[in-house]
Amino acid sequence: MTAAATDPATPARQIGETLIDVDRLKVHFPILSGIFQRESGRVRAVDDISFEIRKGETLGLVGESGCGKSTTGRAVIRLRNPTAGTVRFDGHDLMDLSRGELRKMRRRMQIIFQDPYSSLNPRMTVGSIISEPLETHDLAAGKARIERVRELLALVGLNPNYTDRYPHEFSGGQRQRIGVARALAVEPEFIVCDEPISALDVSIQAQVLNLLVELREKFGLTYLFIAHDLSVVRHISDRVAVMYLGKLVELGPPSAIYDAPGHPYTRALLSAVPIPDPKAERRRKRVILTGDVPSPANPPDGCRFHPRCWLYERLGRPEQCRTEDPELRTVATDHRAACHFAEEALQSDIGVAHMATDKVRHGTPQSATAGLAAEHAAEASAAAAALDDSGTGSPNEPSAEV
Amino acid sequence: MSVSDDPSRVAGGPALTDLPDDVSVATEEGRRLAEQLADNRRHARKLLEVRNLSTHFYTRDGVVHAVDDVSFELDYGETLGIVGESGCGKSVTALSLTRLIASPPGKIVSGQIIFDGIDVLKLSNEEMRLLRGKKIGFIFQDPMTSLNPTLTIGYQIAESAKTHLGLSRKAADDRAVELLSKVGIPRSRERMGDYPHQFSGGMRQRVMIAIALACDPMLLLADEPTTALDVTIQAQILELIRSLSDEFGTAVILITHDLGIAAGMCHRINVMYAGRIVETGLVDDIYEAPRMPYAWGLLDSLPRLDEVKGARLRTIEGMPPDLIDPTSECRFAVRCKYVHDRCRSEEPELTPRDGEGHMARCFGTEPEGWIQ
Numbered sequence: 001m002t003a004a005a006t007d008p009a010t011p012a013r014q015i016g017e018t019l020i021d022v023d024r025l026k027v028h029f030p031i032l033s034g035i036f037q038r039e040s041g042r043v044r045a046v047d048d049i050s051f052e053i054r055k056g057e058t059l060g061l062v063g064e065s066g067c068g069k070s071t072t073g074r075a076v077i078r079l080r081n082p083t084a085g086t087v088r089f090d091g092h093d094l095m096d097l098s099r100g101e102l103r104k105m106r107r108r109m110q111i112i113f114q115d116p117y118s119s120l121n122p123r124m125t126v127g128s129i130i131s132e133p134l135e136t137h138d139l140a141a142g143k144a145r146i147e148r149v150r151e152l153l154a155l156v157g158l159n160p161n162y163t164d165r166y167p168h169e170f171s172g173g174q175r176q177r178i179g180v181a182r183a184l185a186v187e188p189e190f191i192v193c194d195e196p197i198s199a200l201d202v203s204i205q206a207q208v209l210n211l212l213v214e215l216r217e218k219f220g221l222t223y224l225f226i227a228h229d230l231s232v233v234r235h236i237s238d239r240v241a242v243m244y245l246g247k248l249v250e251l252g253p254p255s256a257i258y259d260a261p262g263h264p265y266t267r268a269l270l271s272a273v274p275i276p277d278p279k280a281e282r283r284r285k286r287v288i289l290t291g292d293v294p295s296p297a298n299p300p301d302g303c304r305f306h307p308r309c310w311l312y313e314r315l316g317r318p319e320q321c322r323t324e325d326p327e328l329r330t331v332a333t334d335h336r337a338a339c340h341f342a343e344e345a346l347q348s349d350i351g352v353a354h355m356a357t358d359k360v361r362h363g364t365p366q367s368a369t370a371g372l373a374a375e376h377a378a379e380a381s382a383a384a385a386a387l388d389d390s391g392t393g394s395p396n397e398p399s400a401e402v
Numbered sequence: 403m404s405v406s407d408d409p410s411r412v413a414g415g416p417a418l419t420d421l422p423d424d425v426s427v428a429t430e431e432g433r434r435l436a437e438q439l440a441d442n443r444r445h446a447r448k449l450l451e452v453r454n455l456s457t458h459f460y461t462r463d464g465v466v467h468a469v470d471d472v473s474f475e476l477d478y479g480e481t482l483g484i485v486g487e488s489g490c491g492k493s494v495t496a497l498s499l500t501r502l503i504a505s506p507p508g509k510i511v512s513g514q515i516i517f518d519g520i521d522v523l524k525l526s527n528e529e530m531r532l533l534r535g536k537k538i539g540f541i542f543q544d545p546m547t548s549l550n551p552t553l554t555i556g557y558q559i560a561e562s563a564k565t566h567l568g569l570s571r572k573a574a575d576d577r578a579v580e581l582l583s584k585v586g587i588p589r590s591r592e593r594m595g596d597y598p599h600q601f602s603g604g605m606r607q608r609v610m611i612a613i614a615l616a617c618d619p620m621l622l623l624a625d626e627p628t629t630a631l632d633v634t635i636q637a638q639i640l641e642l643i644r645s646l647s648d649e650f651g652t653a654v655i656l657i658t659h660d661l662g663i664a665a666g667m668c669h670r671i672n673v674m675y676a677g678r679i680v681e682t683g684l685v686d687d688i689y690e691a692p693r694m695p696y697a698w699g700l701l702d703s704l705p706r707l708d709e710v711k712g713a714r715l716r717t718i719e720g721m722p723p724d725l726i727d728p729t730s731e732c733r734f735a736v737r738c739k740y741v742h743d744r745c746r747s748e749e750p751e752l753t754p755r756d757g758e759g760h761m762a763r764c765f766g767t768e769p770e771g772w773i774q
Contacts, residue, residue, distance in 0.1 A: 064632035171721055201487040202659060206703035206715040213714065228633065235705035235715070258707065272637035273707050274662025278685045281666035288641055289634045292602045362689045363701035364716070368773045372739060 015238065016055035019190060019222050020076060023050050025085035027071050031297060043297045045071040047246035048085070050328070053190075058216065058223040060237030060254075062230055062269075064293060067243040073192045073226045077109045078102060089190070107137050110183035114195035116175035120167040126153070126178055127163030133185045152181040156211060173204035180211065190222045197232065209236065230273050234258055239334075242266050245304045246296050248328055252335035259352055262337035264311040267351035277362060287350050303340070311345055448516075449620060449653050450476035450499070455513030457491075457498045460506060464726035468494040468508075470677040478620070481647060481654040483668035483685070485661060485700075489722060490674040492657045496623050499655075500534050518620060536566040539614030539652075541607070541643075543626040548610060549598040555582075555609045556594030562616040581612040585642060604635035611642060618650060625657045640667060661700060665689055670759070673697050676723050676733040679752060683760030693755045693762040695773070696734045732765070740766045740773050 027046040030039040046068040053059045063069045074080040076087055078094045087094045089105060097105060113119035120129055130149045134140045140148045150160035156177040167175055176196060183191055193212065197205040213236060215221060227233050233240055240257040242250040242265065250263040261267050271286045287310045294300055294307065306312045306321040320340050328338040331346065339345055457469040469491040476482050484492040497503050498510050501522065515522040518537065525533065534540075542548040550558060559578035563569050569577060575594065582590035585608040598606055607627065614622055624643060628636035644667060647654050658664055664671055664685070671688040673681040673696065681694040692698055699718035720737040723729075732738070732745040744765050752761040753768055766773035 064634060173721075202661070202700060203487060203703050203718040204721075206705075206717040207719075209705070210714050210717060229705075230633070231705045231707040234707060268634060270707065272633045274640075274660060274666050275707055276661035276665050276689065276701060276704055278665045278689050281662075286637065286641075288637050290638075292604055292635070293632075362692070364695075364698040365691075368695075368698070368740070371773055 014055075014220065015057045018052045019055045019057075019090055020053040020224075021086075021088040022052065022072075022076060023086045023088070025049050025072070025075055025087065026083045027068070027075050027080060028083040041297050043295075044246045044299060045296055046075060046082075047296075047299075049243075049246075049248040050085075051241055051248060051251060053222060053224060055189075056220050056222055057238045058225055058236055060233035060240040061224060061226045061243065062228060062233050062240065063243035064228060064269075066245075066293060066296065068246040068296070069226045069228075069243050070194055072243070073111070073194050073224055076224060077106070077111060077190075077192055079111065103136075107186045108188050109190040109192070110186065110188040111192040111194060112176075112179050112183050112196045115199055116172050116179055117167075117199075119179055120175055122167055125164050125166055126170075129167070129178060130163075130181050130185055133182060137186050139186060148185070152185055155184065155215075156181045157207075171204075172200050173208060176200060176208050177211065180208075180215070184215065184219075187219070188221070190224070192224045192226070194226045195228070196225075198227065198229065205232070212236065230258075230269065242269070245293060245299055247304055247338065249305065249339070250335075250337045251328065252332070252337075256332060256335040260332075260346060261351060262331040262335065262342040262346050263305075263339045264309050264341075264345050264348075264350075265305045266337075267345060267348060268308075268310065270351035285350060303338075310350070311339075311341055311348075315341060315344065448475045449478045449480075449518055451514075451516040452495075452499070453514040453516075455495070455498060455515065456511045457494050457503060457508060458511050459508045461726075466725045467677050467728055468725060469498060470725075470728070472513075472674075472677075472679055474672055474679065474682060476621070476653055476655065479647070479651040479653050480670065481656060481668045483664035483671045484655060484657045484674060485659065485664050485671060486674035487659060487722065489725070491677040491725075492674050493625055495674070496625050496655060496657055499623065500538055500540075501530055502534075532566070535562055535619075536617045537620050539617070539619040539622045541610050541614050541622065541624040541627045543629050546598065546603070546606060549606060551598050554595050554597055555601070556596075559609070559613050559616055562613055566617045577616065578612070581616060582609070584615075584646070585609070585612045586638070587612075603631055604638060607631060607635075607639050608642065611639070611646070615646060615650070615652075618652075620653060622647065622652050622654045623657075624654060626659070627656070628663070629659075636663075643667070661689075661704060673700070676728065677725055678733060678763065680734065680764075681760075681762045682752070683755070683757055687755075687757035687760045691756065691760075693760070693767040694734075694764045695738050695740055695766070697762075699737075732763070742766065742772060 025046055026048055029043040029045055031041040031043060032038065033040040049072065061069045061072065071080060075082050078087065082095070089109065092105065094102065094105065127149050130152055131145050134145050134148060149163055153160045153162060158174060158177055167178065170178065196212065197208050200208060209232065216223060225233060225236055234254050237254055239251065239253055241248055242257065242263065244265050250257060250261060250266045257266060258270065261270065268287045268289050271284065275281055289308045291308050300307050302322040302324055303326050309321070312318070312321050324340065326338045326340050328336045331337045331342045337345070452475070453473050455469055455472045456467070459466040459468055472495060484495060486492050494503065499515055499522070501510070503510060510523065517533070520533070522533070549555070556575065556578050559581055560574035563574040563577045564571065578594060579591050582593065587593055587605060587608055598609070601609060622643070627643065628639050631639060640663065643654065646652065656664065656667055668685050671683065671685055672679050673688065673694065675696050681688065681692060681697050688697065689701070692701065696718070702716040703718060705715060718737050723733055723736065730749055731747065732749050735741050735745040738745065742765065750763045750765045752763045754760065755762050755767065765771055
């Protein structure tokens with residue numbers, strides 16, 4: 001039973017075997033101080049997390065800034081060397097690979113960065129930006145390379161003639177498309193999308209999101225989709241992982257994470273997301289978390305979330321939360337949560353209360369779209385009629401009388 | 403939600419009129435402003451009236467019509483949302499209201515701004531300075547760059563209270579401590595001596611709010627106040643703004659690109675596109691019965707938290723137009739699915755629709771239009 005099967009809206013994409021297996025991954029950064037640069041502490045950016053990504057699947061990774069989600073994304077393709085733990089890509093342990101082998105492997109995994117302004121070299125033309133990976137991996141040369149670049153530009157919805165332009169001549173959304181084209185150049189199987197749309201405007205976000213979905217269907221891509229926007233992650237993911245302070249706190253299909261979350265942090269996060277519907281906003285029950293996220297250099301003992309946890313307070317501050325770090329454990333089919341009291345969290349309606357009520361999607365009224373369709377039909381028939389009226393006119397020159 | 407009928411506020415609120423003859427109003431300008439305020443308050447109905455405001459930027463490439471003929475009103479104690487994408491003119495509108503447009507290249511070329519009965523564009527710079535800070539508080543997007551990194555936060559909050567309320571050093575410090583605890587900063591007295599870098603992003607934004615509220619302003623201008631913050635911190639800050647606005651009856655203009663935030667915070671919404679208000683109305687009307695294809699497009703293109711994974715998002719194709727020498731067509735025409743010839747030859751006016759104060763700028767959705 002794969003995750004996708006539990007989500008009825010998923011089209012018939014093939015989700016197969018495990019492609020990426022992350023086991024007890026840790027990424028720590030030393031804090032150096034003094035003239036001898038002695039290590040005086042460690043930022044535990046990613047602290048002992050395990051998960052897997054299946055072939056053809058999109059795993060959404062959400063969390064607040066500093067929770068370690070981007071570091072995880074980088075460690076998964078070994079752009080960042082882990083402190084401990086293993087990452088297996090299609091059975092190969094990435095830590096064991098030599099430089100040359102790793103480079104070869106990189107052809108199969110790519111990354112799209114958040115900031116379309118700083119991730120493209122301003123001195124390179126779009127053509128050379130996109131053909132660089134082709135060159136590195138000896139994939140195409142000469143005419144074939146130019147042809148391939150044009151093909152890639154068209155694929156991401158840009159004009160193929162733009163190869164000689166520079167990044168500054170493009171808008172943010174277009175630049176992000178260039179970043180996507182660069183990642184696709186080597187025909188990868190797996191792409192880490194690190195906040196690919198956060199820097200874009202709402203209407204442009206939707207365009208890029210649609211593009212990523214289209215490409216996924218077309219090439220059977222596997223994504224690790226990192227974002228802080230829970231709505232976007234719900235839209236694109238087959239499974240969702242939630243991180244807090246270097247730990248994975250919950251993992252499961254969107255139906256579980258968004259409708260019946262088993263971790264109090266996930267519930268708090270959900271209740272904080274604004275919904276573009278004034279009535280739903282008025283009805284919502286919110287838990288407003290107090291305080292800030294603690295420093296990952298000095299995380300709290302026991303459960304890392306307990307100092308801000310509403311459930312901990314509600315349960316009368318059980319000692320277990322202060323002393324014992326909860327394991328990520330199965331709380332329902334394909335649904336894991338790292339909370340000693342996940343069963344109590346599941347019972348709550350916090351963060352999901354608004355889901356129960358009837359949802360109306362506001363936007364284009366139906367009558368307008370219907371009107372538009374009718375108008376198009378009328379126009380088409382009018383055009384056809386005009387064609388008939390002209391009698392002898394051949395279909396190739398319909399507008400002779402303008 | 404008007405508090406204009408609250409007698410304590412209208413008559414005896416902490417207005418400039420009631421201030422002692424101290425430094426801040428001892429100047430000739432200050433006195434004049436105070437008298438004008440008192441005089442105008444008796445007649446003023448709205449806290450803010452903006453009429454036909456246009457702000458242009460004179461650049462090397464041409465004149466950018468950043469805000470073009472914008473008119474709106476704001477009641478006492480009301481929260482108005484200005485929503486739109488980047489470059490639509492929402493921030494420039496807010497900066498124009500307080501004459502904070504960098505000049506050159508920017509210039510308010512026409513229009514009238516009546517704030518609490520005062521014609522803002524006619525004030526001298528000195529009078530304007532008194533009005534800002536005292537009557538209008540600001541919260542900007544980036545709390546790191548809007549605080550002075552070399553001064554303690556206690557000093558920065560107290561400074562405003564000292565300058566505008568004429569409090570003594572000690573009284574101003576006490577006021578700062580009180581404000582800090584009001585905005586939810588624990589151990590506020592100890593933290594007075596801390597510098598901005600010692601606070602997290604959310605805490606810095608709380609400090610900004612404390613500064614903005616130091617003089618009990620009548621209007622709070624919040625320009626993307628939570629965009630740089632995480633979602634749980636965002637919820638804290640929004641809740642804080644909401645409760646403080648209720649408690650003090652402060653009117654709020656909330657500028658945001660996030661339709662979710664606007665839905666939860668605002669009484670009324672102005673939707674801006676390419677320097678124009680394209681739709682305005684009560685929050686429920688704007689979300690439930692929008693009458694402008696751009697507003698539909700914005701709502702359509704949002705992935706929603708309460709929606710199961712769906713099909714393709716409907717997007718608005720293309721990009722906003724260049725604001726240099728805008729053409730005489732409807733500015734949304736090139737991206738509009740419902741466009742007719744008329745939209746390309748003339749620009750529609752804001753005309754009334756169903757619902758209180760609901761207006762839209764679209765030929766198609768006018769009563770005799772082609773979109774129903």
